[in-house]
Amino acid sequence: MPFNIYHDKHGLPRIILTEPKGSSAEVLLYGGQVVSWKxxxxxxxxxxxxxxxxxxxxxxxxxxxxxxxxFGDLGSLEQYGFTRNxxxxxxxxPSPLPPSDxxxxxxxxxxxxxVDLKTPRSFEFRLRISISPGKLILIPRVRNTDNKAxxxxxxxxxxxxxxxxxxVRIEGLETLDYFDNLMNRSRFxxxxxAITFxxxxxxxxxxxxxxxxxxxHEKKRTFVLQKNAMPDAVVWNPWDRKGKTLPDLGVDDYKFMICMNSAAIENPIVLKPSEEWKGYQEISTVSSSYCSGQLDPLKVLYGLH
Incomplete structure (x- = not known):
């Protein structure tokens, strides 16, 4: 399906994806960033x-x-890397990913x-962004075009x-080990x-x-995050005190957001020359009756304990 591209009020090239059921997404060429999904x-x-x-x-x-x-460095989650700007x-x-009807x-x-990207390695980073009714799909691919791994x-x-x-509550992470970045990356x-806030x-x-x-619970809506080749999951919310220290975050913004990230952090991805890594992420929305399968659905529906 075709897409439209125009320059927004900030002067940034913006791509609008639409599908027949009425959902839409907007993508900036700056940062390769999805800035809207309706x-x-x-x-x-x-x-x-x-x-x-x-x-x-x-x-x-x-x-x-x-x-x-x-490259080769776990870094801090505050350091989001150079592809965002x-x-x-x-x-x-875009081969070998044929378009879907x-x-x-x-x-x-x-x-x-x-020098521009401040990295000693040569690579190609491809990203496919797709929408279909009720779903937003991202397929990232990184190819090593260097002569070294x-x-x-x-x-x-x-x-x-x-x-x-x-x-908000998050299901699917119970019983897992995690690094706590508020505790010097200690492991717990x-x-x-379920994760609550x-x-x-x-x-x-x-x-x-x-x-x-x-x-x-309030919106009676559940996001279902499905992912592949990204074994870790990052959960982040700054709450009020940390939020006030972030100059690009509104005072009350923390109340209306949750960062739920698909990631490969514990074990870095290794690519030999000419090798390519491909990930997959799909976010869909369903009614709040959805359960991850590890909890009693009645607890999700009616808050029973």
Whole structure:
């Protein structure tokens, strides 16, 4: 399906994807970032900061972005990598990913330019973004075009819009080990039967399942995150005190967002020359009766304990 491209009020090239049922997505070439995803009722499903900095070369807080972190270095989750503040191009040769008849898609590419990207390695980073009724799909691919092997960590940073963070619960991460970035990356095991929020959280859940549910009780809506080749999952919300220290985040913005990221962090991805890594992420929305399968659905539906 075709897409439209125009320059928005910030002067940034913006691609609009639409599909017959009425849902839409908007993608910036700057950062290769998804800045809007609306369902067929025109409800916005992604969070964008009310104080976001849209002036280059700053990255824009919100939506969905690719965090292509430093080569061979776990780094900090605050360091999202260099792909978020570079201008991407339309990929004219997206093979070997043929277009799907029932999706509206755009293919983007970012090629390394040596000194500009501050990396000693040569690579091609391709990203396909597709929408279909009730679904948003991202397929990242990284190819090593260098003459030496390299390793890297990666994440798709998903800012999801929620009614009230204190009413959100995440299922699918229970019993997993995680690194707590608020405790100097100390390793713990999740003891709760679901993740709920009453303060700042910044965790990397290790070897997470391919399907995770983010349940918004007030909106009676559940995001279902499905992923492949990204074994870790990052959960982040700054809460009020940390949120006030972030210049590009509104004072109350933390209440209306949850960062639920697909990632490969614990074990960096290693590519030999000419090798390619491909990930997959699909976010869909269903009614809040959805359950990850590990909890009694009655608890999700009626809050029974």
């Amino acid at each position: 369902n067929e009722r025109k409800e916005e499903l992604l969070f964008m900061s009310s104080k976001g900095n849209w002036k280059q070369p700053k990255a824009i807080r919100g939506g969905i972005s690719s965090c292509f972190l430093r 570079r201008m991407w191009s339309l990929d004219r040769d 029932n999706q509206s898609s755009v293919d983007l590419i970012l090629k390394s330019t040596g 390299f390793s890297f960590t990666f994440a798709l940073c998903n800012y999801l819009s929620v009614s009230d963070i204190s009413e 095991t999740e003891q709760a039967d 009453d303060g700042e959280i910044d965790r990397v859940y290790l070897r997470s399942p391919s399907k995770i549910a983010i349940i918004d």
